[in-house]
Amino acid sequence: MTAQGLEPDDADSELLDLADQKLIRDPFTSYTHARERERMVRGRVPGVDPMWVATRHDEIRTIMSGAHFTIDAKTAPGGPVAHRTEQTWQARGMYAEHEKYLRAGIFDSDGSDHRRLRGLVTAAFSPRRVAALRPRIEAVAADLLDRLPDHAEDGVVDLIEHFARPLPITVICELIAVPEADRERWRTRSATLTAGVCGDELGDALAGMVADAHALVELHTTHPGGDLISELLAPHHEDRLSTDELVALIVNLVVAGHITTVNLIANSTEALLANPGQLALLRADPALMPHAVDELMRYCGPVVRALPRYATCDTTVGDTPVRTGEAVLPIVSAANRDPAVFADPDRLDLTRTRHSREPHLGFGHGVHRCLGAHLAQEEAAVALTALLERVPDLRLATDRKDLRRGDNPVNWHLKALHVRLSPRGPAG
Secondary structure, three states: OOOOOOOOOHHHHHOEEOOOHHHHHOOOOOOHHHHHOOOOEEEEEOOEEEEEEEOOHHHHHHHHHOOOEEOOHHHOOOOOOOOHHHHHHHHHOOOHHHOHHHHOOHHHOOHHHHHHHHHHHHHHHOHHHHHHHHHHHHHHHHHHHHHHHHHOEOOEEEHHHHHHOHHHHHHHHHHOOOOHHHHHHHHHHHHHHOOOOOOHHHHHHHHHHHHHHHHHHHHHHHOOOOOHHHHHHOOOOOOOOOHHHHHHHHHHHHHHHHHHHHHHHHHHHHHHHHOHHHHHHHHHOHHHHHHHHHHHHHHHOOEOEOOOEEEOOOEEEOOEEEOOOOEEEEEHHHHOOOOOOOOOOOOOOOOHHHHOOOOOOOOOOHHHOOOOHHHHHHHHHHHHHHHHHHOOOOEEOOOHHHOOEOOOOOEOOEOOOEEEOOOOOOOO
């Protein structure tokens, strides 16, 4: 029996292995066969109950629209319904005592709980508030580029370690006022959680981050300031977050709030260097940058999968009947290369959004669209603008075929991006 009390579908005899290295290494084109089938396929992850796998753009928009699906497994009818996200983290090494921080998080709630949690923090990530952060983001980027030659050996430097990673983690730590002395520890633990590691290494990193988040709440409770956490702790909030909800929010903001940007900056830099015609177009027209970031998020964005959704009634997705309580896993990277929506989808075209309103799903869709999408786009735009201006002769220091990708099936990312700086250095 499955967790829903139903016998598995005949399709379960041919489950798609979502841990297949081909899918992890190339989550954009390796799902083509699954996307071209008439019906959705069933997929499996080690230690996790089978799920339907959605790969088409229209299917995923339907699922994320929320009319017949919930992101919160406990609210799905006909339970108990296996919580696939929880199972995934358990299989990777999460300690049992930290499961509640998944349930308390804004990203794993729905309905009134989600509206309450999101409503408390949405203003901090509005376009207006993010625009106000731009001068600080530019200052951080300039400082990192000033110091880039100091980390180079024979003119070669790892752009992820010394630019793409420290930029967004600095911004998010400033937003929630993590003490300067603690930021390297937060950065290290966050990197561990998103690197694809398993076992005690992951469990210890999550435990450490939860403990640090509790300490941060205590710090801002006794010494409030002008940061987001102090604002959420302020007594004027009639519907304040519980401690567990606030800790869950902090952990999710630090991990999800920066790792997407780290990998977007790195993936985008590599993609631009691999497409010199598009890079030249961007250099010639810097005003193209917002469109470029949007297209890069579609073309090489780091988000492979969204969180699973659970059917709240018997329904149909495309040509596939989905029963109440069944889980569907949206494969965002496949949807963003769907030829039914994007013309010539495997081609990088930085002018694409100038000519159409084709919406990519890199930041999700519907009420659960990424809370920090505006911040991620702003940080990526600032980073790429500064990098291209300050390092005019930037080029890869290794052959593209030798670039190594991480094993995290959720985030498509490079382990390192070694680039060669111009002889003049970034300051030019």
